[in-house]
Amino acid sequence: MSNIKQEPVHAGEFLLSEGAGKISREAINVVAGPAVMAGQVLGMVAATGEFAPYNPAAEDGSENAACILFASLGESDVTRRGRAVVRLAEVSEVLLTGLDPDAEKALAANFIIVR
Template identity: 75%
Template sequence: MNTLYVEPVHPGEFLLSEGAGKISREVIELAAGEALVAGQLLGQLSANGHFAPYKPDAEDGSETAKCILFASVGASEEVRRGRAVVRLAEVSEALLTGLDLDAEKALAAQFIIVR
């Protein structure tokens, strides 16, 4: 019997290009919660400035895509540190989680271009 294994998105695999050095990335604080995969779109919570998965129907700040999680993080009941692509990058649409037209437009305002 063959077992099928699907690899998750590797850290930064969604990046097609980014600014020189590390200008495109920042260290961020992720809200406590579920495990998140590299390429997850994130919004910034109004209440505390933490980042959480982009949710277009929310009303807590996460309804606007602000950045893209660089590397996967595990579930936690505590605030977590992570890295995100926040500006000056081209990214692969196929490797992003949570992308819709509104998120694509919001990312373009951050000079993150979806290809």
């Protein structure tokens, strides 16, 4: 039996490049719930303005990819404060969670280019 551990994506590890300074990032509110890892594609819940993991089957706004979580957040019963890449960046496809062709197209509209 082996004890192989898999290391999670580190904060910002998915970034290949971003705009000068911190222009690519914003502070965001993330819905309460299970832990969310860095590199998770997020959509905005229209009713609250909070971000949730992108879910193409949802009907609350989170079905529209809007940004990528910069650093992991632990499980919480309350809204969490986080950082997200929201514009002007190139990102590594293999380090993203929740990406599909529709999300890739939506992110590109915010100048977040998947490589």
